[in-house]
Amino acid sequence: MSFLMGRRMFVGTLSGAAVALLAGRDVLAAKSGGSKAGDIQILNTALAAELEAIAAYQVGAESGLLQKPVLDLAVQFQGHHKEHADVLASTIRKLGGKPVASKAKYSFPVEGLKSQADVLRFAGSLEKGAVSAYLGAVPLFQNRDLSKAAASILGDEAMHWAVLRQAVGENPVPSAFVA
Amino acid sequence: MRSWPSLFLAVSALAFPLGGEAQDVKKGEEIYGRCAGCHSLAHDRVGPKHCDLIGRKAGAVPGFDYSGAMKRSGIVWNEKTLDRFLANPPKAVPGTTMTYAGVSDPRDRADLIAYLKTATCPAR
Numbered sequence: 500m501s502f503l504m505g506r507r508m509f510v511g512t513l514s515g516a517a518v519a520l521l522a523g524r525d526v527l528a529a530k531s532g533g534s535k536a537g538d539i540q541i542l543n544t545a546l547a548a549e550l551e552a553i554a555a556y557q558v559g560a561e562s563g564l565l566q567k568p569v570l571d572l573a574v575q576f577q578g579h580h581k582e583h584a585d586v587l588a589s590t591i592r593k594l595g596g597k598p599v600a601s602k603a604k605y606s607f608p609v610e611g612l613k614s615q616a617d618v619l620r621f622a623g624s625l626e627k628g629a630v631s632a633y634l635g636a637v638p639l640f641q642n643r644d645l646s647k648a649a650a651s652i653l654g655d656e657a658m659h660w661a662v663l664r665q666a667v668g669e670n671p672v673p674s675a676f677v678a
Numbered sequence: 679m680r681s682w683p684s685l686f687l688a689v690s691a692l693a694f695p696l697g698g699e700a701q702d703v704k705k706g707e708e709i710y711g712r713c714a715g716c717h718s719l720a721h722d723r724v725g726p727k728h729c730d731l732i733g734r735k736a737g738a739v740p741g742f743d744y745s746g747a748m749k750r751s752g753i754v755w756n757e758k759t760l761d762r763f764l765a766n767p768p769k770a771v772p773g774t775t776m777t778y779a780g781v782s783d784p785r786d787r788a789d790l791i792a793y794l795k796t797a798t799c800p801a802r
Contacts, residue, residue, distance in 0.1 A: 537768075541777040547724045548715050606721035628715030635712075635778035639768060678712060 534641040539596035541636050542587050545649065548632055549584040550601045553577055555625055558607055559618045569615060569666060573622065576659050583652050590645070616667050623663035629656040630677050706793025709786050716776075719797045725776060729799035731755050736771075747773030760791050 556577035559565060565573055588598035612618050633653035640646040657677060665671035716724035726739040733756070737749035751771050753759050763770040764787050766780040781787045 537777075540775060544716075544724065544775050544777045551724060606723070608718070608720070624711065624714045627711055628713060628717075630715075631712035632715035632778065635780065638779050639777055678709075 535594050535596075538640050538642050538645055539591055539594050541639055541649075542591045542594075542645070543596065543599050545633065545636060545652075546584055546587040546591065547599050548629060549580050549587060550599070551605055552580040552625055552629065553584060554601065554605045555607055555622065556580065558605075558609060559612075559622060562609075562612060562618055564612065564615050564618050566615060569619070572662070572666075573618075576622070576626075579655055579659070583655070586648075590648075619663050619667050623660055623667070626656050626660035626663060629653075630660060634677060702789045702792045703796060705786075706789035706791070709781070709790045710793055712781070720799070727799075728794055729797045731760075731794050731797065732757075745771075745773055745775045747771050748775075757791055757795075760794070761787050764790065 556573055559573050560570060560577065591598045608621070612621060630653055633649050633656060637646045637649050637653065640649065661671040664673070713725075713728075717726070717728055719727060719729045721727055722739060722742045726742040726744070733754065736751045736753035736755060736759075737744040748771055753763070753771070761784075764781045765784075767774050767776040767778055769780075781790060
């Protein structure tokens with residue numbers, strides 16, 4: 500079973516304007532309306548979090564604590580975050596903004612990562628936080644197509660969180676709602 | 679210097695002090711999980727660290743790249759200012775990079791703030 504939601508499938512879930520952004524149809528995307536400056540800021544905050552998630556998964560992958568097939572899963576999830584980051588950065592550019600760059604250095608609680616389960620729980624906490632962050636961003640977009648695109652990413656992060664919980668023996672879906 | 683694990687233990691100990699308030703702090707710790715996409719107690723991440731938050735001037739963690747809006751806000755973090763900000767960050771500080779709709783439930787905000795009040799930074 501593949502946990503990877505392919506790029507084609509991801510794009511297929513998005514609305515016309517969001518797809519236009521992803522496909523490089525700048526004129527159509529620019530006509531989507533709304534407060535671009537505010538939307539660009541929301542996208543940049545999301546991008547900063549995605550870039551940090553990529554770095555976090557890199558720390559996990561290089562920790563020596565993850566065994567296959569868990570290591571493959573972590574790398575796969577990192578790949579999703581790279582796709583999110585690519586889409587967010589390209590959308591920011593097409594809206595006329597400047598995407599934030601990766602930090603030269605990230606601070607992670609590596610001293611607390613002693614086992615595979617520690618790494619998975621840490622990753623799970625980030626994914627849970629990411630779900631909440633996207634949930635808090637979705638209603639703020641002026642361009643509702645961007646809300647839909649962000650909700651699509653939220654769904655992916657929620658799947659990561661559930662799989663990571665399952666991997667450490669926790670209830671993968673502990674409640675009917677996320678907050 | 680206190681290590682991060684010892685800080686965690688200190689926070690955990692404070693999470694179970696007395697009576698009804700203990701439950702609030704524990705719930706607040708759970709609610710803080712919503713912040714974990716961007717924040718932690720000990721480290722600056724997408725957002726600034728939260729240890730020693732109470733009494734801190736907004737936009738004042740050394741080395742963190744705040745928005746101009748936050749730096750100019752004049753806010754000093756206490757129960758009242760946190761409650762107002764957490765209810766709707768973009769409305770409380772227009773131009774903040776904390777593009778998050780907020781914690782809408784007042785009880786959740788109170789529990790979250792109760793938890794944040796327990797988080798102290800390790801001594802340098």
